[in-house]
Amino acid sequence: MKRVSIVGGSGYTGGELLRILLDHPAVEVVQVTSRSRLGEYVYQVHPNLRKRSTLKFTDPDLLEPVDVLFLALPHGQAQHKIEEYAALAPTIIDLSADFRLRDAQAYQVWYKEPHSAPQWLSRFVYGLAELHRPEMSSAHYVSGVGCNATASILALLPLVKSGLLNPESSVIIEIKVGSSEGGAEGNPGSHHPERAHVIRTFSPFGHRHTAEVIQELDLKNVSLTMTSVDLVRGVLATAHATLQPGVATKDLWKAYRAIANENPFIRIVKEQRGIYRVPEPKVLAGSNYADLGFELDESSGHVVAMCAIDNLMKGASGSAVQSMNLMLGLAETTGLDFPGLHPI
Amino acid sequence: MKRVSIVGGSGYTGGELLRILLDHPAVEVVQVTSRSRLGEYVYQVHPNLRKRSTLKFTDPDLLEPVDVLFLALPHGQAQHKIEEYAALAPTIIDLSADFRLRDAQAYQVWYKEPHSAPQWLSRFVYGLAELHRPEMSSAHYVSGVGCNATASILALLPLVKSGLLNPESSVIIEIKVGSSEGGAEGNPGSHHPERAHVIRTFSPFGHRHTAEVIQELDLKNVSLTMTSVDLVRGVLATAHATLQPGVATKDLWKAYRAIANENPFIRIVKEQRGIYRVPEPKVLAGSNYADLGFELDESSGHVVAMCAIDNLMKGASGSAVQSMNLMLGLAETTGLDFPGLHPI
Amino acid sequence: MKRVSIVGGSGYTGGELLRILLDHPAVEVVQVTSRSRLGEYVYQVHPNLRKRSTLKFTDPDLLEPVDVLFLALPHGQAQHKIEEYAALAPTIIDLSADFRLRDAQAYQVWYKEPHSAPQWLSRFVYGLAELHRPEMSSAHYVSGVGCNATASILALLPLVKSGLLNPESSVIIEIKVGSSEGGAEGNPGSHHPERAHVIRTFSPFGHRHTAEVIQELDLKNVSLTMTSVDLVRGVLATAHATLQPGVATKDLWKAYRAIANENPFIRIVKEQRGIYRVPEPKVLAGSNYADLGFELDESSGHVVAMCAIDNLMKGASGSAVQSMNLMLGLAETTGLDFPGLHPI
Amino acid sequence: MKRVSIVGGSGYTGGELLRILLDHPAVEVVQVTSRSRLGEYVYQVHPNLRKRSTLKFTDPDLLEPVDVLFLALPHGQAQHKIEEYAALAPTIIDLSADFRLRDAQAYQVWYKEPHSAPQWLSRFVYGLAELHRPEMSSAHYVSGVGCNATASILALLPLVKSGLLNPESSVIIEIKVGSSEGGAEGNPGSHHPERAHVIRTFSPFGHRHTAEVIQELDLKNVSLTMTSVDLVRGVLATAHATLQPGVATKDLWKAYRAIANENPFIRIVKEQRGIYRVPEPKVLAGSNYADLGFELDESSGHVVAMCAIDNLMKGASGSAVQSMNLMLGLAETTGLDFPGLHPI
Secondary structure, eight states: OEEEEEESOSSHHHHHHHHHHHTOTTEEEEEEBOSTTTTSBHHHHSGGGTTTOOOBOBOTTSOOOOSEEEEOOOTTSGGGSHHHHHHHOSEEEEOSSTTSOSOHHHHHHHHSSOOSOGGGGGGEEOSOHHHHHHHHTTOSEEEOOOHHHHHHHHHHHHHHHTTOBOTTOOEEEEEEEOGGGGOSSOOGGGBHHHHTTOOEEEESSOOTTHHHHHHHHTOSSEEEEEEEOSOSSOEEEEEEEEBOTTOOHHHHHHHHHHHHHHOTTEEEOOOSSSSOOSOOGGGGTTOOOEEEEEEEETTTTEEEEEEEEOTTIIIIIHHHHHHHHHHTTOOTTTTOOOOOOSOO | OEEEEEESOSSHHHHHHHHHHHTOTTEEEEEEEOSTTTTSBHHHHSGGGTTTOOOBEEOTTSOOOOSEEEEOOOTTSGGGSHHHHHHHOSEEEEOSSTTSOSOHHHHHHHHSSOOSOGGGGGGEEOSOHHHHHHHHTTOSEEEOOOHHHHHHHHHHHHHHHTTOBOTTOOEEEEEEEOGGGGOSSOOGGGBHHHHTTOEEEEESSOOTTHHHHHHHHTOSSEEEEEEEESOSSOEEEEEEEEBOTTOOHHHHHHHHHHHHHHOTTEEEOOOSSSSOOSOOGGGGTTOOOEEEEEEEETTTTEEEEEEEEOTTIIIIIHHHHHHHHHHTTOOTTTTOOOOOOSOO | OEEEEEESOSSHHHHHHHHHHHTOTTEEEEEEBOSTTTTSBHHHHSGGGTTTOOOBOBOTTSOOOOSEEEEOOOTTSHHHHHHHHHHHOSEEEEOSSTTSOSOHHHHHHHHSSOOSOGGGGGGEEOSOHHHHHHHHTTOSEEEOOOHHHHHHHHHHHHHHHTTOBOTTOOEEEEEEEOGGGGOSSOOGGGBHHHHTTOOEEEESSOOTTHHHHHHHHTOSSEEEEEEEOSOSSOEEEEEEEEBOTTOOHHHHHHHHHHHHHHOTTEEEOOOSSSSOOSOOGGGGTTOOOEEEEEEEETTTTEEEEEEEEOTTIIIIIHHHHHHHHHHTTOOTTTTOOOOOOSOO | OEEEEEESOSSHHHHHHHHHHHTOTTEEEEEEBOSTTTTSBHHHHSGGGTTTOOOBOBOTTSOOOOSEEEEOOOTTSHHHHHHHHHHHOSEEEEOSSTTSOSOHHHHHHHHSSOOSOGGGGGGEEOSOHHHHHHHHTTOSEEEOOOHHHHHHHHHHHHHHHTTOBOTTOOEEEEEEEOGGGGOSSOOGGGBHHHHTTOEEEEESSOOTTHHHHHHHHTOSSEEEEEEEESOSSOEEEEEEEEBOTTOOHHHHHHHHHHHHHHOTTEEEOOOSSSSOOSOOGGGGTTOOOEEEEEEEETTTTEEEEEEEEOTTIIIIIHHHHHHHHHHTTOOTTTTOOOOOOSOO
16 A cells, blocks of 8 residues: 655645545555545545544644655645655656646736746646656656646547647647636635626637647647636646648547547547437536547548546546556545446 | 616626626616726626626625616625615615614624614515515515525425414425525635535535525425526425314315416426426526426325426516505516526 | 517527516517417416516417517428418528528528528528628628537637638637527536536537538637536637737737627636636636637747627527517616526 | 436436436446337437446346346326336436335325326435435435425425424415426427526415425425526525524534535535525535525524525435435445536
8 A cells, every 4th residue: 555645635626636545456545635624534625525534634844754755735835845855756747837838938828927946847748648648657747637637638638649730730729627627725606696697708819828738739720719607627628720632530539449448437428319429527427537539521631629627637646546546556546436326 | 767876796696686686677787896807897797788788897885776776795794784785775775685684683693793773674675576565656666586585485485474384383494505595705615626426415404595484474384495407597396294183175275376376476386297297497597587486295284385486587686676666656567577498 | 569479489599588678778679489388378388487478379370470589499381381470470580490591502402401482591690790790781681600619600700800810721710509409498518416516518510500610600620619518598609710820919909899899798818917817717607708819829820719608598599589689779787687607 | 236227317306317427436337228219329318428338228028137236217107107116126226206205195186197006115215415314325216306396305404404484374485496307308499599587486385395305304384486597407485484482603613514424415504605505506516415505683583594406416416426426325425526616
């Protein structure tokens, strides 16, 4: 049993990590820290864990050495203490945005402030197993993933990897998100009477997760447009792009099947009839699957590529545990077998 | 045209008042005050009013004399300045809880502090036209109504007024409410991921609106149980009581029809088939109707009496304007003719 | 008072028409037909109309002559009986898709069957006052509008009319829709456990409303991608396009202000701060407004243009009544003054 | 590994059973039948099972002998073929209402038709482990449970078992339910525009599940009032009753703790502060927990007792698997360890 701790365990990401790790057969949760909820039982903050754990939140300044440290702090904090954390654990997975970008310049452009530990950027592997499985087996440090970046990257992955995407194509990604993406702290816009029933395009351009898509897929002309809808968990990315001339639907099927075969958490959802013809996030709540779909207008080469995920699982804590499994040499799917619910 | 102003216009109740009054044919809105949103256009706070009004929020300390003053302040404020308000307008309608109870002792019991203007309590008429229509025509001061009290009172009104209710009966009122009842200010429990999809019995006993039901219906053994559900606007009160021995369903029909005939905003919803057989708040959003229904177990005398309202309309601002109409000698329904939407 | 009737009054569009017309100061509703609900009170099908109308659904084969006839039948029916209807009323507004396209060939392409009254196509004016106000004052026949077409057309109108849109630009329109768009008849995908909480891209390409956007804006390279979200009423169109080189945000402001000034139901929603910075359909339920917004990446010329409407109002019945007002020489906004609710 | 089959696997209850059993460590799913979806992959009907199972629905007339047979048919069917099923498997769990009542007379009263296999009623144990754990270890036949009955019974269980309930007390149980309770087949009232946002008291009296509460708790004066709210999974029962004179809150704590200690799936939710102070179904989706809470007015003896469950789990398939575990001598919680999600 590996000993693991979670730093910053009172947010939604921390809670989801804890849910997974408490039932993970190869690890034991040693500490979960929270400055604001110090001393409270974890189930008082994560009510689904009642009768499942008698852990209490501990002081983040009193961390014990462990085998694996998960950092689930708000963005901008982990980079200031990464040396301390590294002294406590040989394996670190940081779910924040602090170590996702490889280039300190890019970090400054997108996050509007200099990175405080730029020398650490190259030590981290970007935390998406579908892109970096080989590196993860020997990595000590893996970053988190942006949930919108994950949905975007996986929507495009079959097109990019197969070389079917026209390299000159602009890529417009329309992303619809649920409210848990904003985290556990409320704001005026998350007040239920204001947030319920919205279709709110809160970010037409310039969302920070764009930087991850550019970096990981080596694309240039990409934009993410973010729209909030009435849902708690879930992201759907609908990407519009142009393929190489002459590409047919059967070529895409081949590209998608290759990706689905290589990756245990990738599924293709493309049915001719019935209710469940396209990827939908609602059926993924709690699961680590990424469901992919596509539709091609062969005459114009315009492809619509879709990816649905649970932002707290594949888009955050699920991918983090998947990375841990690979780093520890465990089966990639260990502890991540919940298939999701239907109906929900 | 009567000149009216709204004190405390940035909350949900103030916004709803403003929406009604801007289209009311017999009044002109002079001022809408807000300390926190001072100087902003009203449509920046109430986005439905964009292109409908160029009013800006004014300083509550710079009120002009008007014909009618609506007070839409948080509970506990109006009682401290009621003398000042009375010097500015001959007609005052206070939507807060400050002047709903006639008895200063009862106020202290339910609101846990002494009333600061007890001599004013007897000058106010309780603001439900269905109970106090005659007094309103000569009243200068009318209180608001509690939304849950309104739903409870109207659910029981046909039973009480007809004398069919067994005076020994305990009355259990189960109330389901939407999120707008909590007002425009957020709190941890109103954060969308926490508030969406709830069925949360947040107050099994002791809700303050109970005092209004006791006072207005002269009942003794009444309890209100409050449960939040996933809806923005709307209250459904489901009351359980015991009738006098031998009462039959046809007697109830007679009692309900009498109430519906006397009151323009009371409707009976009791159909044998179809989807719309019972009162439902969703169809009432924006309307001033109170929909009543009932079901009787003749063998036991157990009656289930229902009332659905929009908490911001019949449960607050709609009743306030209905009171104003009566106080000004206008037709009771003036400005309150929006029938609600379907579907919604 | 003009005498008006509604053919096909039991659907959502018919119900919304009826709600508007019952309170419209210049018309009297004579008949509302429904074969399936024949003889029932209209409020048994449209529960918001209880206590508002004692009309009953009448036989569609027993229509009386009137001044204005609204046809709210399922698509494909009106074209077969248009001669009969024309014999009954000098003014006809058909809300179906039957007479929206001017070109019988285009109709066949998009609707997969030949039009049965092609000679009538040129007699109809497309029913969007913002495009055809002058023609409407002398028109006898006006078509309905597709709700998604309306949102798309109005989102792009300032760009097209000002000439700022690059004529070579492809236009990708992502449309998010509520469930009422599917009509009052259920299907397996509209069953609440299946339809609640969805983000379902049910039509990546080829939606029939595309034909209306092409026709009315004279654009070539346009695609509509349709995604269902959890909402009952509302459409948000988010259009992506490329502008002429050198266009700046201030040029767009000018173009949008011109459109908003010319059209009483067009509003610009583009705020720097607060919750209500962009167009959102939820605040439009029951209102005839179309709220427009935009964001421009000046460096690339990529514009994101948004339009929010209530699909049953501006996207159907509201536009139909707006057309009637113009056809009858009434003020354009008559009977359409409900501003929408907040919160909701 | 025990071999199990599911008869009637295309409904929501059958899908939930299948989800649990596919990951259950002690069983192997042999057949899942469906006449209407014959030959389709189970994941085409239960989309969460994609990539989890390659089972196809088989013909219900071609059942193989197995160790355990789950019957998940619509009510009224299993009783006609129970002899056939019994010939195929030594252990049968029937999730329908057919074998829940012990008394054929009572069945006829509540289900309005005679039972067709009355001699089998006494062979079945009512399928709630919290009531019948000892009998289950030797039972061959266990019934399902009504979801509303389960929530009602468990809400009252600590009061009844401790003897604190006043035997003369009437018991009024207000139940709020999500839409999945109605099953996978749609109806006019389940069409999303009609079902979304409802608070609809569809059954004030006389719900069939009342019979189970009466039978299992030996209560006389019990009524269930059913209200639909906007949620897919979940039931909250709020029961009102009167306790024996002199009972104090501390006595209730003792009674509740005893029940929670004896039963692995019973939790007490009663906190003084925070958001999660009372039982709420939303946090239980997918879990087999029943969360109990209570509030007592010591002066009157009026107790409000609450129970929240997932209607498809503890209220149906979860309890059925829990019963199977006990019948097979397995640990009671086997395969039922999913704790639920937060937020959701």
